[in-house]
Structures are given as C-alpha cells and as structure tokens.
Amino acid sequence: MVTSSLSHESPIIIVGAGVFGLSSALYLAQAGYTNITVFDKQPYDKNAYSTADGADAASADFNKVMRMSYGEELDYQRLAWDAIQVWRVWNKQISSSSSHDLPKGLTSSDKVWNNCGFLRMSTDDELTQFEKSTLENITREGLRSTQFVIGDPDDEKRAPHYFREGEWHKKSDPFHRRRQGKSLAGVFDTTAGFVEASKACTWTMHLCRKSGVRFVLGEKAGQVSFFVKSPDGNKTIGIRTADGKEHRSEFLILAAGAWTPYLFPTISPMLETTAGSVVYFQLPPQKDAPHLWERFSPDNFPVFAYGGWSKGAGIGGFPRTSDGIVKIGYRGTKHTNYEEVQDQNTGTKHRISVPKTRYWPHPSEPTITKQAVEAIKAVVVEALPELAELGIAGCRNCWYIDSLDNGFIIDRVPGDGGMMVCSGGSGHGFKFLPILGREVVNIIEKPNEKSPIAKLWQWRTKSTGPKNGLEQGESGPRNWTRQEMATRRDFNFGETAKL
Incomplete structure (x- = not known):
C-alpha cells in the first residue's frame, strides 16, 4: 500500500x-x-x-x-468548467489590484481570460461525431443554452437575444461564407475563448x-x-x-x-516531445488599418477551428493581440526530433524526441515545416484573404509533451x-x-x-x-529528418492570393 x-x-x-x-x-x-x-x-x-x-x-x-468541448471525455469537460470559474476570479483580482501589487508584465487593465467564444466550423456541412458527443455531454450538465449550432432553427432564433447587435453574424461566420454562397455548419461555444x-x-x-x-x-x-x-x-x-x-x-x-x-x-x-507549428501575421499600425484592427478584435472575431476540432486540416486561430498579431496554428501533424540522450542516473543511452527551439540547446532560428506553412496558407487564402495580403511575419515551433x-x-x-x-x-x-x-x-x-x-x-x-503517433517512433513519418523545412520564400502568398 x-x-x-x-x-x-x-x-x-x-x-x-x-x-x-x-x-x-x-x-x-x-x-x-x-x-x-x-x-x-x-x-x-x-x-x-x-x-x-x-x-x-x-x-x-x-x-x-x-x-470545455471534449467530446465523450466528460471528466475533462467538468474540469474545464471549473477552470473557467477561477479564470473569471483571476480577472477580477487583477483588475482590482494596484500597480505596485502586480508583478512585472502585468497591469490592472490586463485580462488573463477573454471570453470571446470559440467557433468550431465544419467545411462539409456536417457536424462531426466529436461535436455531437460534446453537445450531448454539455446538455447533460445543463449547459446547452451556452451552445449555438449554426443552422439549428431554435439556436438561430435565440441568437439575436443572446448576442450584442451584429455580434452573432460576425462571430458565427467570420470567414464570410454565407456572403460567398458557401455552406456553413458548426458550433459556436459561448463559454470558450482564449x-x-x-x-x-x-x-x-x-x-x-x-x-x-x-x-x-x-x-x-x-x-x-x-x-x-x-x-x-x-x-x-x-x-x-x-x-x-x-x-x-x-x-x-x-x-x-x-x-x-x-x-x-x-x-x-x-511521453513524447512533439512540435506544433504556428505562424504570425502582423497587422499594420492601427491608425493605418483601423478596419483590420476592428475586424480581428476579440469583440468581433472568435477563436476558431477550421474544418472541425477532431478532423480536417488541423488549423485553428485567434483574434489579434493588443499588439496586432494574429496567430494561426497547424496541428494536423506534430513533428518529432529524435536524438541520443543519456540518462544521467543510470548512464543508459536512449533515442528520444527532444525540443529544438530558438534558444535551446543553442541559439538558432529554426523554421517550421513546409507542410505546415502550405496547410495554413491554403486556409488563409480561402477564408482570410486580408491576411494573405499581409504575408506571414514569423513562425514558431511550439514544443509540447504528448502522452x-x-x-x-x-x-x-x-x-x-x-x-x-x-x-x-x-x-x-x-x-x-x-x-x-x-x-x-x-x-x-x-x-x-x-x-x-x-x-x-x-x-x-x-x-x-x-x-x-507515439507508437511510430523514430522511424515514423513525423520525424523532422524526413521533412522539408519552410523558407522565407514559402511565407509569401503570391499575386493570386492578393486578387
């Protein structure tokens, strides 16, 4: 025992x-x-x-x-709901703190939690089984009113009474699919955000x-x-x-x-160390492009998953930051970096995936894979052409630890x-x-x-x-040694994207 x-x-x-x-x-x-x-x-x-x-x-x-959308994983959903309650408390504590009571990097005007909503959009006009399971579990917890299924008559009817004027149309269709005559299906989660x-x-x-x-x-x-x-x-x-x-x-x-x-x-x-791929778009100064700052503001633009959360291209993104940065991530494939590591206690050598970042194990400027860049560019050209005109400003490999x-x-x-x-x-x-x-x-x-x-x-x-993918090991297709890495030229969209 x-x-x-x-x-x-x-x-x-x-x-x-x-x-x-x-x-x-x-x-x-x-x-x-x-x-x-x-x-x-x-x-x-x-x-x-x-x-x-x-x-x-x-x-x-x-x-x-x-x-708190977790499909059939009710335990994680409940934990996420509990976490939201504390995030709200933390916002209030920060806003009520004086500047000398806050640490470096925080001011009383900062919010660590932004409840801008989360659009999980399908591109094939159907909800995934993941979304259906999520709705079942959220309904089970008495929270169905927080979810809006796009195209559902009842949800569409109550949306104007729930959202501020014009907010529902902006956040349920941030890619203007209806205007283009394209299908629009998905779920907008009002409990979520970033x-x-x-x-x-x-x-x-x-x-x-x-x-x-x-x-x-x-x-x-x-x-x-x-x-x-x-x-x-x-x-x-x-x-x-x-x-x-x-x-x-x-x-x-x-x-x-x-x-x-x-x-x-x-x-x-x-456990295996893997890299998710992220790109950044920098908006022009607010005085030069007020329409873009307004469009991508958390008040008007949601966190999004393009093509669903559990299938599709694995593309998701965020509203702009206070500095005008729009972040879009690719997790369709999370890559590995296998190296020989010696256990300092036993002396045994292992071949395992380890991080390779901008600062570790030595200063460098690692790029992301061309696969990730092309996947993100395809979605941006289709859904967010304003960003294509700006071009990709930077990238990052975000090293996670996957079980x-x-x-x-x-x-x-x-x-x-x-x-x-x-x-x-x-x-x-x-x-x-x-x-x-x-x-x-x-x-x-x-x-x-x-x-x-x-x-x-x-x-x-x-x-x-x-x-x-953990079972694939070093010989698997996700290994960085088998990838073509993106260059600065790959960050460009070309004239076609700007039409």
Missing part, C-alpha cells in the same frame, strides 16, 4: 515552472505545505514568460484556447510567491542535471543543479513539459516513493492552470483513494486503442 508520509514542513521540489509546476506549487501551498521550491532553467522572473524576451516553453505564449498564456503564468507565479513558494530560476542555479537517489537507489531524495549544488527533498514533482523525457528518459515509452493517449500522466513513479511525474499536457493542458494543482494535491494526499481523475491520469501503458 502506498502511503503519503509528507508533513506540511516536508521539503518539496518541483522541477518546471510551467502550467503543471505552477499549479501544483500553488495548491500545495494553499493546502498548508510550507517548504516548496520550484526550479527552472529559464529566468521567468526577468522575462515575465515573454517569448519576445527569451521565454522558451509551450506555457510561454500569446494565447491558448480555453474550451487565455493570455504568458500573463497567466506570470500571475500564477505571483500568487505562488505570495503563498510562500520559493523559485530558483536561471541557466545554472535552476537547471536540473541529476536526480539524487537514496543509498539503495530506490528513492529520489533531491536534485543536483548545473551549478553543482545539491538540493534535498522528501518529495519531488517532475513537471518539465517538453523536457520531461530528456530529464527522465524512463518515461519516454509513455500516448493524449491524457495527462500525474502519478508517482512506480517503485520510487520520492518522485511524481506531472506531465503529458498533449497540447490541451494550459486551460487547467487554475485548477490542475487541486487534483495533484488530492493524488498526493490520498494515494490509495483513486478518484476518477486519479485513475484517468495514473501511470500506464496502452497497447490497444487510439494512438496519437
């Missing part, structure tokens, strides 16, 4: 200051644990999780989708600090190079950082996102009473930042009382059922 012998004074180390690490730290502190230290190699205290200032993780980004990721992490770190959590950040002091084991080798009892110092723990939570398998290769059969079934892994390492893995966000974890740690504390404190969530996230292998 597994027992939780932690006292509130037990030293707890959390490796990783992204979504999973921050949320775990916050809820542990709120549960009364007083000796929590978070380590991360990135100086988030200095760059406020801003990618423009060097922040280099999936948790550091302009925006992330906030949705969260400002970098600002949300900055706020959560601020809450952690106020609750007594310590942070050790930076390339030397915050970077883990070795897990310290007990004399018999069976229990993790701390870490050694890149500056040569050892830090002891009674319990360690590994929440390193895309770097999790790199630090702990034992987990690689269950083999897209569910999180939050559980003790088997046979190691001193270590837990808290990872496997699989591209949908950010929305749970406000409540994920609640479940982590429950899993830690009640190891033998497996809640439905604890069972969902337990240590596992999966030999049958749906896969996400």
Whole structure:
C-alpha cells in the first residue's frame, strides 16, 4: 500500500515552472505545505514568460484556447468548467489590484481570460461525431443554452437575444461564407475563448510567491542535471543543479513539459516531445488599418477551428493581440526530433524526441515545416484573404509533451516513493492552470483513494486503442529528418492570393 508520509514542513521540489509546476506549487501551498521550491532553467522572473524576451516553453505564449468541448471525455469537460470559474476570479483580482501589487508584465487593465467564444466550423456541412458527443455531454450538465449550432432553427432564433447587435453574424461566420454562397455548419461555444498564456503564468507565479513558494530560476542555479537517489537507489531524495549544488527533498514533482523525457528518459515509452507549428501575421499600425484592427478584435472575431476540432486540416486561430498579431496554428501533424540522450542516473543511452527551439540547446532560428506553412496558407487564402495580403511575419515551433493517449500522466513513479511525474499536457493542458494543482494535491494526499481523475491520469501503458503517433517512433513519418523545412520564400502568398 502506498502511503503519503509528507508533513506540511516536508521539503518539496518541483522541477518546471510551467502550467503543471505552477499549479501544483500553488495548491500545495494553499493546502498548508510550507517548504516548496520550484526550479527552472529559464529566468521567468526577468522575462515575465515573454517569448519576445527569451521565454522558451509551450506555457510561454500569446494565447491558448480555453474550451470545455471534449467530446465523450466528460471528466475533462467538468474540469474545464471549473477552470473557467477561477479564470473569471483571476480577472477580477487583477483588475482590482494596484500597480505596485502586480508583478512585472502585468497591469490592472490586463485580462488573463477573454471570453470571446470559440467557433468550431465544419467545411462539409456536417457536424462531426466529436461535436455531437460534446453537445450531448454539455446538455447533460445543463449547459446547452451556452451552445449555438449554426443552422439549428431554435439556436438561430435565440441568437439575436443572446448576442450584442451584429455580434452573432460576425462571430458565427467570420470567414464570410454565407456572403460567398458557401455552406456553413458548426458550433459556436459561448463559454470558450482564449487565455493570455504568458500573463497567466506570470500571475500564477505571483500568487505562488505570495503563498510562500520559493523559485530558483536561471541557466545554472535552476537547471536540473541529476536526480539524487537514496543509498539503495530506490528513492529520489533531491536534485543536483548545473551549478553543482545539491538540493534535498522528501518529495519531488517532475513537471518539465517538453523536457520531461530528456530529464527522465524512463518515461519516454509513455511521453513524447512533439512540435506544433504556428505562424504570425502582423497587422499594420492601427491608425493605418483601423478596419483590420476592428475586424480581428476579440469583440468581433472568435477563436476558431477550421474544418472541425477532431478532423480536417488541423488549423485553428485567434483574434489579434493588443499588439496586432494574429496567430494561426497547424496541428494536423506534430513533428518529432529524435536524438541520443543519456540518462544521467543510470548512464543508459536512449533515442528520444527532444525540443529544438530558438534558444535551446543553442541559439538558432529554426523554421517550421513546409507542410505546415502550405496547410495554413491554403486556409488563409480561402477564408482570410486580408491576411494573405499581409504575408506571414514569423513562425514558431511550439514544443509540447504528448502522452500516448493524449491524457495527462500525474502519478508517482512506480517503485520510487520520492518522485511524481506531472506531465503529458498533449497540447490541451494550459486551460487547467487554475485548477490542475487541486487534483495533484488530492493524488498526493490520498494515494490509495483513486478518484476518477486519479485513475484517468495514473501511470500506464496502452497497447490497444487510439494512438496519437507515439507508437511510430523514430522511424515514423513525423520525424523532422524526413521533412522539408519552410523558407522565407514559402511565407509569401503570391499575386493570386492578393486578387
């Protein structure tokens, strides 16, 4: 029987200051644990999780989708609904704070949560089974009134009474398909929208600090190079950082996102580092193009999935940021980067996928695949020609950590009473930042009382059922070595797109 012998004074180390690490730290502190230290190699205290200032993780980004649409996965839907309630509270707390009470990177006018809605649009005039299952579960929870099925007579009839004047037509058809005589089908989710990721992490770190959590950040002091084991080798009892110092723990939570398998290769059969592809369009200055700023404002433009959420081209996008940046992502294929990694504890060498970012393992300017660029360009030409006229301003590989079934892994390492893995966000974890740690504390404190969530996230292998590509390994078609990478020339749309 597994027992939780932690006292509130037990030293707890959390490796990783992204979504999973921050949320775990916050809820542990709120549960009364007083000796929590978070380590991360990135100086988030200095760059406020801003990618423009060097922040280099999936948790550091302009925006992330906030949705509770999860098909048949009712547990995730309920967690998302809980998270929305806290996102709302955080907005109010930030707006009521004075400037000197807020951390670097936040002002009282900032909102970490924007409820602009989410359009999941079909291009074949039919709702997917995923959408049908989502509607069934949302109806089951008494929230059907928050969903609007495009073309449904009842929903179309009540829309003018729910939305501001003109808002329904702008957000249900942002691509002007009706005007072009094209089919329009899909679901508009009024509970959804986006969260400002970098600002949300900055706020959560601020809450952690106020609750007594310590942070050790930076390339030397915050970077883990070795897990310290007990004399018999069976229990993790701390870490050694890149500056040569050892830090002891009674319990360690590994929440390193895309770097999790790199630090702990034992987990690689269950977790794989993958890259989602993102491009950016920069609007002209507002004074020069007020119509574009108005069109792509969150007040008028929704978060969108083009061609459905579970099938199609895997294209989704966001309203503009306050700086006039429109982000569009491609997740039709998430790519891998296999390299040889040595387990620093055992000396065993593994071939696993690891991140290759703008800043790590050394400064570079990696581009995204031509496949991703062409897929995004095709949708932009068809649906958002105004952006085609501007051209792609930049790109980013967003390195996620995928589990083999897209569910999180939050559980003790088997046979190691001193270590837990808290990872496997699989591209949908950010929305749970406000409540994920609640479940982590429950899993830690009640190891033998497996809640439905604890069972969902337990240590596992999966030999049958749906896969996400993890089973393909290095020889699979997603490997970067088999891709043609985009060039600056590929970012151009050509004259045809501008007609």
